[in-house]
Amino acid sequence: MSETDNEDRTEAPSEKRLREARERGDSPRSRELANVAVLGCATLALKVTGPHIGGASRDWMRNALQFEPGLIGQPDRLPAYAAKQLLSLMLPVTPLLAAALVGCLLAPAAMGSLRFSGQALKTDLTRLSPMAGIKRMYGKESLVEFARSVLRLLLIGGIAALVIKGSLPRLMDLPSQSLEGAVSNGVDMVLGVFLAVVVSMGLLAALDVPYQRFAWGARLKMTKQELRDEAKESDGNPEVKARMRHAAREMANRRMMDAVPTADVIVTNPTHYAVALKYEAGAMRAPKVVAKGVDEMALRIRELGSQNKVALVEAPPLARALYRQCKVDEEIPVKLYAAVAQVLTYIFQLKKWHPSRGPMPQLVQVDVGADGAPDLVGDNA
Structure with missing residues (x-):
């Protein structure tokens, strides 16, 4: 080790360096x-x-x-x-x-x-x-x-x-x-x-x-560069971590898009937000969010839903509330039960409707209040 190297080593050794030195028998x-x-x-x-x-x-x-x-x-x-x-x-x-x-x-x-x-017993030819x-x-x-x-x-x-x-x-x-x-x-x-x-x-x-x-x-003192390199090794390279986060997001998005065709309804903003809901009576306690997105992701969810004949319902306040308060693969909160129930009731009635049974069911527009309670506007309000 040259004198220049010694002069550059101005930082106290880290815990990792001390531990590795002891493991070497130093x-x-x-x-x-x-x-x-x-x-x-x-x-x-x-x-x-x-x-x-x-x-x-x-x-x-x-x-x-x-x-x-x-x-x-x-x-x-x-x-x-x-x-x-x-x-x-x-x-x-x-x-x-x-x-x-x-x-x-x-x-x-x-x-x-x-x-x-x-390690201290290993042959070291430099000696x-x-x-x-x-x-x-x-x-x-x-x-x-x-x-x-x-x-x-x-x-x-x-x-x-x-x-x-x-x-x-x-x-x-x-x-x-x-x-x-x-x-x-x-x-x-x-x-x-x-x-x-x-x-x-x-x-x-x-x-x-x-x-x-x-x-x-x-x-065992270290240079500033050695401390930075060790911190990168301990915390992970920022570029690698960014790529890993991007890959995780891509995988999550693929899982969401695969679940969209199985949804019962997609609640939209109509353009900025889209939340896909699924409910199986007897198997679920409450409806579950299977996909959600804004802007471009919302557009992809709507397009995929249309291709698979999933019902789209425009309910801007409910769509925003679902997007902000719900996570993917989790049930909706209790305060949104009534609002979502109105939407699902309309969808289930629409699926069973036939012209011979009378006029087509009308959508009850749901306006979610500040506390999450629905304000019903429409024919049945």
């Missing part, structure tokens, strides 16, 4: 925190289980140095005997090893990077690039690591030297003590040095953890 890590966690847990475990480990080691040494007559002339028993001795030596130090293992897990858990990533290796050797990270190593050496070495210097009188007095007393005092002094080292490493970790989080976030 999470903030602090070597100092890992060291202090492992050494600190091991030191505490040694402080607690030290007497037990000392006694068990003494017993093991005594048993190991005893003569085992059963091995004479039977060399095939030697591997099993050696394995048994090794196992008896490992059992006392198991708590110490378990504490160190817990320390290995605490550090990444504290940094939020305790996760398994299969074998000589130029990439040279950049790592002489780059900014190398200088930071060098400064951190010098600080680690000075701080840990200095604190350890002070502790050892303060323990010199006790150290010089060890030869005059009994074996068990000398071992106990020696272990206490070693633990004191370990605790001092843990404290010094904790100071380094307190400085290193914020830096590692900052460096990780800076490495």
Whole structure:
């Protein structure tokens, strides 16, 4: 990554970029925190289980140095005997090893990077690039690591030297003590040095953890163009979304036009609005809108209705009310029941009419009021 690229990366990483980085195994890590966690847990475990480990080691040494007559002339028993001795030596130090293992897990858990990533196990040939290796050797990270190593050496070495210097009188007095007393005092002094080292490493970790989080976030920073591209990917390309909406409208229009021939009546404005209604007694609670449209779509609905001999009724207020208040494939609202019933009654009477039965039924014009109630105008009003 060139300096120009770094200068352009001025935006904080998005949640998606952070999530993808963690999935690749790229999470903030602090070597100092890992060291202090492992050494600190091991030191505490040694402080607690030290007497037990000392006694068990003494017993093991005594048993190991005893003569085992059963091995004479039977060399095939030697591997099993050696394995048994090794196992008896490992059992006392198991708590110490378990504490160190817990320390290995605490550090990444504290940094939020305790996760398994299969992508991190994949082969990456770019890591074998000589130029990439040279950049790592002489780059900014190398200088930071060098400064951190010098600080680690000075701080840990200095604190350890002070502790050892303060323990010199006790150290010089060890030869005059009994074996068990000398071992106990020696272990206490070693633990004191370990605790001092843990404290010094904790100071380094307190400085290193914020830096590692900052460096990780800076490495994942994005350019403004990357943020725009990611937003397009998340929300969808506007052009693609527009095409999808257009395709959805076309499909909905085709479904509407396929349903027009099945309608019982088409209520018109007469030119600007057209709403096709269908009602099946016993199968529907109320009439249902199967198609609706304005202007050009209204014209197509009227033409298709005429071709399929669907009755057209001019009722401008009702047509506007149906168009505004109803959705396709949904029943009409209750407040329009009476008005639509008048229209359907006229249509059903017209279908059953025959000249021999008398004069042709007259259309009762329906005027929908402001509250949706019909105002009837005509012969039967």
